[in-house]
Amino acid sequence: xxxxxxxxxxxxxxxxxxxxQRVADRLQQTADAGRIDLPIKQVGCVGxxxxxxxxxxxxxxxxxxxxxxxxxxxxxxxxxxxxxxSRIVEDLQIDNEAFFGDQVRIVLENCGVIDPESLEExxxxxxxxxxxxxxxxxxxxxxxxxxxxxxxxGRGGAGFPTxxxxxxxxxxxxxxxxxxCNADExxxxxxxxxxxxxxxxxxxxEGMALAAYAIGASHGYVYVRAEYxxxxxxxxxxxxxxxxxxxxxxxxxxxxxSFDIKIKAGxxxxxxxxxxxxxxxxxxxxxxxxxxxxxxxSSGLWGKPTNINNVETLANVPWILRHGAEAFxxxxxxxxxxxxxxxxxxxxxNSGLVEIPMGMPIRQIVFDIGGGIQDDxxxxxxxxxxxxGGCIPMSLxxxxxxxxxxxxxxxxxxxxxxxxxxxxxxxxxxxxxxxxFTQKESCxxxxxxxxxxxxxxxxxxxxxxxxxxxxxxxxxxxxxxxxKQNSLCGLGQTAPNPVLTTTEYFRDEYEAHIVDQACPAxxxxxxxxxxxxxxxxKNCGLCAKGCPVDAIAAADGGxxxxxxxxxVKCGRCEQVCPFDAVEILTGKVEx
Amino acid sequence: MGCEQALLAxxxxxxxxxxxQEAQENEGFVSEEAIESVARRTGMPxxxxxxxxxxYSQFRLKRPGRHTIRVCxxxxxxxxxxxxxxxxxxxxxxxxxxxxxxxxxxxxxxVRCLGCCSLAPALMIDDETYGRVTPDSVVxxxxxxxxxxx
Numbered sequence: 001x002x003x004x005x006x007x008x009x010x011x012x013x014x015x016x017x018x019x020x021q022r023v024a025d026r027l028q029q030t031a032d033a034g035r036i037d038l039p040i041k042q043v044g045c046v047g048x049x050x051x052x053x054x055x056x057x058x059x060x061x062x063x064x065x066x067x068x069x070x071x072x073x074x075x076x077x078x079x080x081x082x083x084x085x086s087r088i089v090e091d092l093q094i095d096n097e098a099f100f101g102d103q104v105r106i107v108l109e110n111c112g113v114i115d116p117e118s119l120e121e122x123x124x125x126x127x128x129x130x131x132x133x134x135x136x137x138x139x140x141x142x143x144x145x146x147x148x149x150x151x152x153x154g155r156g157g158a159g160f161p162t163x164x165x166x167x168x169x170x171x172x173x174x175x176x177x178x179x180x181c182n183a184d185e186x187x188x189x190x191x192x193x194x195x196x197x198x199x200x201x202x203x204x205x206e207g208m209a210l211a212a213y214a215i216g217a218s219h220g221y222v223y224v225r226a227e228y229x230x231x232x233x234x235x236x237x238x239x240x241x242x243x244x245x246x247x248x249x250x251x252x253x254x255x256x257x258s259f260d261i262k263i264k265a266g267x268x269x270x271x272x273x274x275x276x277x278x279x280x281x282x283x284x285x286x287x288x289x290x291x292x293x294x295x296x297x298s299s300g301l302w303g304k305p306t307n308i309n310n311v312e313t314l315a316n317v318p319w320i321l322r323h324g325a326e327a328f329x330x331x332x333x334x335x336x337x338x339x340x341x342x343x344x345x346x347x348x349x350n351s352g353l354v355e356i357p358m359g360m361p362i363r364q365i366v367f368d369i370g371g372g373i374q375d376d377x378x379x380x381x382x383x384x385x386x387x388x389g390g391c392i393p394m395s396l397x398x399x400x401x402x403x404x405x406x407x408x409x410x411x412x413x414x415x416x417x418x419x420x421x422x423x424x425x426x427x428x429x430x431x432x433x434x435x436x437f438t439q440k441e442s443c444x445x446x447x448x449x450x451x452x453x454x455x456x457x458x459x460x461x462x463x464x465x466x467x468x469x470x471x472x473x474x475x476x477x478x479x480x481x482x483x484k485q486n487s488l489c490g491l492g493q494t495a496p497n498p499v500l501t502t503t504e505y506f507r508d509e510y511e512a513h514i515v516d517q518a519c520p521a522x523x524x525x526x527x528x529x530x531x532x533x534x535x536x537x538k539n540c541g542l543c544a545k546g547c548p549v550d551a552i553a554a555a556d557g558g559x560x561x562x563x564x565x566x567x568v569k570c571g572r573c574e575q576v577c578p579f580d581a582v583e584i585l586t587g588k589v590e591x
Numbered sequence: 592m593g594c595e596q597a598l599l600a601x602x603x604x605x606x607x608x609x610x611x612q613e614a615q616e617n618e619g620f621v622s623e624e625a626i627e628s629v630a631r632r633t634g635m636p637x638x639x640x641x642x643x644x645x646x647y648s649q650f651r652l653k654r655p656g657r658h659t660i661r662v663c664x665x666x667x668x669x670x671x672x673x674x675x676x677x678x679x680x681x682x683x684x685x686x687x688x689x690x691x692x693x694x695x696x697x698x699x700x701x702v703r704c705l706g707c708c709s710l711a712p713a714l715m716i717d718d719e720t721y722g723r724v725t726p727d728s729v730v731x732x733x734x735x736x737x738x739x740x741x
Contacts, residue, residue, distance in 0.1 A: 014707045017720035049709030189666035191706035226612070226649050227702065229718075267608050267647030270703065284607035284633070286646040345667035345708035352709055383666065419666045419708075433669050437703070443646075548682070571675065572726070 002063075004083050007038050008056040010112060012045035012198045013230055014191070019071070020053035026075040027055070036083050044199020046112025049352035051094050056112075057082055068094035099350055102369055104331055104357045106339050107315045111199035111353075116234050119241040122202040128247055130321035131206050134213060135255045143214040144170060147317065149325035151337030156182060156273070156310030157388060157415045158490070159336075159403040162317075165307065168297035169215040172305035177217035179208050179259075180301065180308040182278060183224035183231070186270040187386030188437065190417035192341040193311035195353050197224065197231035200315070201238035205261060207314030209248065210321060212259040215307050220261040223278055226268060235263055270387075270441035274489045275300075275308050277443065288443045289489035310415070312341055332358035336402040336413075346383070346419035347374050356401065363397045366420055377422040381505070385414025387434045387441075388494035390501030391427065410501040412494075426523035427506040428513055432460040434498035438491060449492030452483040456499060464524040468514030473503055518587035525569050528586045532573075534559040536581035543573035543582060607633050607643050611650055620651040648703075656691040656698035658736055661715040665704030673712035677701070679726035683733060696740060697733070 009015075009024040027040045046054055051068030055078065058064050065088055067078060074092055081087045105111075114121035122128070134143055148163030169177060181204060185193040197204060208220045224232055239261060242248040250258045264282050271277045272287040279301050281287040300306025316338060320328045329337045336358040342365065345351045349371035356365060362382060366372070373379050381391040390411035392399060399405050406413050421430065439453040456479055459472050480496030487493050503510060512518045519527040532543070532552075537559035544552040544560060551566035552573060559581075562573070574582040607629060614625035621644050630637045644650045662677050677688070680699060684692050691698040707713050710722025714729070721732060 013705075013720070014709055017707050017710050017713065017722045049707075052709075185706070186703065188664070188669075188704035189708050190704070191708060194706045227705065265609075265612060266649075267612065268649035268703075269647050281608065282605065284603075284605040284643065286643055343708060345711060346670050351667075386666065417666065417708075419670065421670060425670050430666075430670070433666070570678065570726075 002059040002061055003086075004038060004057045005060045006041055006058040007083075008041045008043045008058065008112075010044070010046050010052060010054045010056075011042040012195060013228075014045060014049045015052045015054065016230075018049075018052035022072055023053045023055060023070050023075055026072045027079075030075065030079050036079055038083065041115050042117070043113060044111045044116045045195040045353055047108065047195075047353040047355075048094070048099060048350070050350050054094075066094050066096060067092040098371070099352075099354075099369055102360070102364060103355050104339050105355050106319050106328070106331075107196060107203075107312055107341050108199070108353065108355045109319070110203065111195060114200065116199050116201055117237050119202060119238070119245060119247075122200070126322060127202055127318070128206055130318040131209050131213075131247070132253055134210060134321055135253055135257055140170060140214045140216060143210060143321070146325045147214070147320060150320045150328040151325075151332070151335075152313065152316055152320065152328065153336065153403065154310060155312035155316070155340065155415065157385065157412060159413060162309065162313055165297065165309070166211060166214050168295065169217075169305045169307040172298055174305050176219065176302075176304045177215055178301045178304055178306040179212045179215065179217045179220040180278065180282070180306060181208050181220070181222040181311060181314055182273065182275075182308055183222055183228075183311045184266045184273050184278060185225060185228075185311070185415065186273045186441075187388075187415050187417045189343065189345055189383070189386060189419045190415050191343045192353065192416040194225075194228050194231055195343075196311055196315050196341075197228065198234055201231075201234045202242065203315045203318055204235075204311055205238055205242055205248065207309075207317040208261060209252070209259050210317050211307060211309060211314065213257055215305070217307070218258050218260070220259065221264050221282055221301070222261060223264045223266055223272070223282060226265040232263060232265060239263070269443075270437075271443045271489070271491050274491060277489065278308065279306065286443070288445050289491075291488060312416070333400065333402045333405075335404055340401055340413060340416060342416045342418045344370050344418050344420070347377065347422040347425065348372070348420040349374055359400045359402055361398045361400050362392060365401070365418070366397070370420065373420065373422050377424065379420070380423050380425060381421045381427065383411075383419040383421060383430065383498075384417065385412040385494075385497070386417045387438045388412060388490065388497060389414045389417075390497045391421070391430065391505060392501075393505040395505075410497065410504060412497075424521055424523070426464075426519055426521035427502045427509045428460065428463055428519075429521075429523050431499045431502045432457065432464055435460055435495070438495040442491060442495070446487045446489075446492055448483045448486040449488075449495065452479055452486075453492075453495050455479060456483075456496065460499070463510065463513045464519075465526045466513065466517040466524075468510075470514065472514060473507070473510055477503055512587075516587050520586070522584045522586055528569065528584050529564055529589075530562050530567055530569060530571070530573060531583050531585050532560050532562055533581045533583055536579050538579050538581070540578065542576045542578065546572045546576045548572065604633055604635060607635060607640055608647070611640070611644055615650060618654075620654050653691070656695050657740065658696060658716050659698045659700060661700050661702045661705070662688070663703075663705040663707075663711070663713045663715075664701045665706075665708055665711070665713075667708035667711035668704075668713055671711045673714075673724075675726050676712055676714070676724050676729050680729055680733075683730055696737070 277287040277289040296306040435457040
């Protein structure tokens with residue numbers, strides 16, 4: 001075995017939450033004590049969040065041995081056995097092939113590999129080579145043509161061709177133009193942009209500089225969620241380092257091109273993901289969208305031509321300029337080129353961050369890369385695109401990830417959230433959850449969005465409470481369509497999607513709630529009741545002890561019973577029962 | 592940036608949000624005085640600054656407890672049972688979401704998504720993130736903060 005050359009610890013938000021900082025500290029102490037003489041390097045998210053904390057040992061030939069679920073105690077074993085003893089610690093080692101085998105890493109090529117706070121490491125991976133080449137050898141029009149030819153489309157959700165968008169702002173003549181990076185990743189269940197910013201911030205800055213050169217801008221903003229403090233810190237460090245190295249600022253790389261970037265921390269408003277609302281927010285106002293046209297490309301920030309791209313879109317650009325449009329377009333389908341990053345979460349075994357070539361069927365992502373459903377339960381649906389997207393049922397699980405193919409299902413590629421749902425998820429409750437979200441996040445400007453989503457939410461709440469009416473479904477669908485038609489911005493135009501897709505693919509679940517007062521997934525509390533099976537109950541009394549409202553008592557026959565009148569359906573009895581005697585019933589009570 | 596330029600920049604309407612963020616960072620919340628001060632410094636009416644402060648979910652207009660518990664209400668957390676965790680939390684502390692305990696130790700807030708979906712259900716207490724929480728483990732977590740402060 002060749003000697004270990006470097007130790008990497010994944011220190012993105014997810015890794016830190018799983019305890020990776022303590023693991024890194026322990027490694028550092030070991031190094032400081034002189035036991036090992038190795039660099040301990042922090043890296044971004046490697047993608048295998050389900051294995052965090054992750055420690056990679058890299059040997060002289062560049063080969064990686066990966067250890068997962070590493071604790072502080074494990075650190076000593078890894079040091080003792082692997083670093084000093086040259087023996088792999090087999091029970092801690094994790095397999096990469098199943099998870100990474102089908103992935104193509106363009107956006108995430110450096111995530112989990114380089115130290116995100118080191119400009120040198122980014123440059124060692126050919127970072128800023130694209131910018132250097134462009135500034136010395138190409139005109140802005142050349143850059144736009146290459147991005148057009150690559151087929152890159154906006155990764156924030158709408159899928160607008162990036163090169164075409166740049167050409168609009170490039171055509172404008174103005175004293176000042178702006179490039180904005182939209183890092184207001186608001187979809188619940190999505191963390192792609194956070195991972196890129198935390199794991200490879202220079203890549204985004206380089207992408208912005210390339211966009212700025214192409215459209216003729218000299219100022220840029222990164223509009224990033226305030227909930228991402230680590231991403232902000234790493235961006236600030238990257239900005240400082242890039243300025244010192246003359247990669248940003250006046251006269252970049254000795255040319256006449258000048259461009260600098262400011263960070264604007266968002267203040268928590270989902271609607272600010274919409275371009276015109278985001279601009280209003282940077283200008284210090286309430287983040288409310290306005291009518292388009294004029295589009296930001298002609299009149300955006302402070303009334304000047306402005307180009308806005310999402311983090312992932314910009315992170316693709318340096319790669320495209322380095323490898324050429326053809327290499328990028330070699331991945332993907334006819335209309336959707338390149339790769340897409342997805343945040344896999346929910347009831348999935350391997351939750352984490354994956355990058356797949358466009359065109360890969362959802363089945364392959366969920367079952368091969370994602371390892372299928374937790375505890376081998378049945379797959380029910382995958383929710384894509386967050387509150388703007390929809391639920392794709394088992395019957396459509398072979399749909400490829402492609403803008404047009406997914407749109408045909410009623411869902412969208414979206415920004416990249418992919419929440420896997422199993423048979424214990426209630427689809428009516430999921431629809432209610434998203435409507436609750438969009439209803440609260442609606443800025444209130446358009447009546448259909450403000451009032452319509454409220455009415456839809458009330459209807460869904462009624463259905464979940466067992467008070468649904470026979471005509472509720474028709475009313476939901478009718479109102480949903482009207483909200484889509486009569487809202488100004490993307491929030492309202494897509495808000496009904498979670499309801500429209502679930503009523504289409506899971507109509508039977510809605511009907512069970514409305515007609516039978518039953519929640520088949522046993523999620524909606526008003527429709528379930530807890531019951532102790534007298535045959536299985538051993539009268540141990542643990543349930544009665546755990547009950548917070550004293551609703552459980554011993555009955556004469558040597559078993560316990562639950563008083564339905566007192567029960568608050570907290571489910572604690574079910575959790576504590578060692579004999580699985582507590583069952584959940586739903587539907588009308590048999591007379 | 593020179594002092595004079597910094598002063599000029601702080602007077603532009605674009606700095607309303609950063610100034611409110613700074614005020615909240617310093618005081619823990621946006622007080623009435625802070626709104627008046629931001630209005631003075633940017634030349635905007637108080638009503639406009641108040642409108643901005645209430646539009647964005649980040650801003651708190653009431654003084655929070657010593658520890659702020661942010662419960663994630665993202666999709667992954669929702670389907671993996673954060674509801675039961677939140678229920679136990681509010682029961683244990685005797686306050687609803689948005690409330691502060693009488694001893695001023697804890698406040699509960701809900702957030703849209705903390706972005707660590709693979710650790711769902713998740714919550715944050717101050718700057719510390721806790722993953723895969725259960726109704727029982729949340730009680731233990733609270734206990735560790737109570738001990739620390741007693």
